Amino acid sequence: MVLNELALKIINEVRKLIQEDIIIINIDGFIIASTDPTRTGTFHEGSLIAINEGKTFTITSEDESRLTGVKAGINLPIYFQNEIVGVIGITGNPEHISPFGEMLRRMTELLIRENYYTDQIDLHQRALEAFVFDWIQDIEWDDPFYERSTMLNIDLNYARQIVIFEWENSNMLPIDTRQLLLDLTNRSSEDVLVRWGNNRIVVLMKVDDLNKDTLQRVNDLYEIIKNRLNFPIAAGVGQQILPNQLHKSYHQAVRALKVALKTSSIIFDVDLTIDLILQELSPEIKKTFIQRTISPILSEEDLYSTIKEYLNQNLSLKNTAQALHIHINTLLYRLNKIYELTNLNPKNIQDLFKLYIGTYLLDDSTKKHR
DSSP, rough: OHHHHHHHHHHHHEEEEEESSSEEEEEESSSEEEEEEEGGBBBOOOHHHHHHHOEEEEEEEHHHSTTOOOOOOEEEEEEEEEEEEEEEEEOHHHHHHHHHHHHHHHHHHHHHHHHHHHHHHHHHHHHHHHHHHHTTTOOOOOOOHHHHHHHHTOOOSSEEEEEEEOOOSSSOOOOOOOOHHHHHHHTTTSEEEEEOOSSSEEEEEETTTOOOOOOHHHHHOOOOOHHTSSSSSEEEEEOBBOOOHHHHHHHHHHHHHHHHHTTSSSGGGGSSSSHHHHTTSSSSHHHHHHTTTGGGGGGOOOHHHHHHHHTTTTTTTTHHHHTTTTTTHHHHHHHHHHHHHOOTTSSHHOOOOOOHHHHHHHHHHHHOOO
């Protein structure tokens, strides 16, 4: 029953407006929440009168001696979907507290409605998440699957393209993405959007001849999500694919996302080249390659940062030295030291490529870019 779950929240909210003791009573006449804990669980005869009459019942000091479990005050029936679901009671001088009664009753009913509709939204989103999970698992499209798609108002006839947005999963409380998902869905009702864990949103973007500008649509979503969350985000975009092969687009989006996370940007799987190969390497192969290349300089922070910046600056000695705030002779010394420790010469293209792959794999495995 919705009132049981909300009783304490209602007490805490209405107590902000009035200092008198407040009770919430169920339709059986038992107090389920109270500002006076000793009254919780006790029977309140006056509430049953308010329920039976369907209107406010005022309890006088004389009523305290003839009715069980009551104190002077007023009892107001609480309505939800045209039915009485309980009673809110305010203890005190009826003449003093009556002006607050209707306001508190309406506030209580509003809290119940909001909680109910929030629960309905959450229930729909969980059903949607479960359906999308099954969809990308490449399960057989049986009759129950089609029935669920109909219930969720998802058209299975369109080609789709998966986009995965991710932001940093910090130690902060999980972000409530409910309203964001609703707003994004209202912008494009034919796209399917679901929350994926605490720090991802997955979009099953509808593809047709009228929606060719995928880049612009992804950019729009990217900017909206980034501005609403106020966090750097990354987006991986899979390729357009038939709806019954959506798992392929999902895995492509995951692959592109790993690259996008390095720069908090948008990466399309179709644009991947060397990253396409490196992302497919097993963790064991990555670890072995790192050990055989850059492992000797990992304990030398100045050397590791130097080779990273040297690669970022496209091998420019001048720009690298300026970025590191060191003299160019110091830079040359460090590059020679790297050669000495790794036996890989940064001035040799093949060795340089090995150093590049080593730093790439290290960043990917340790997520230093995060």
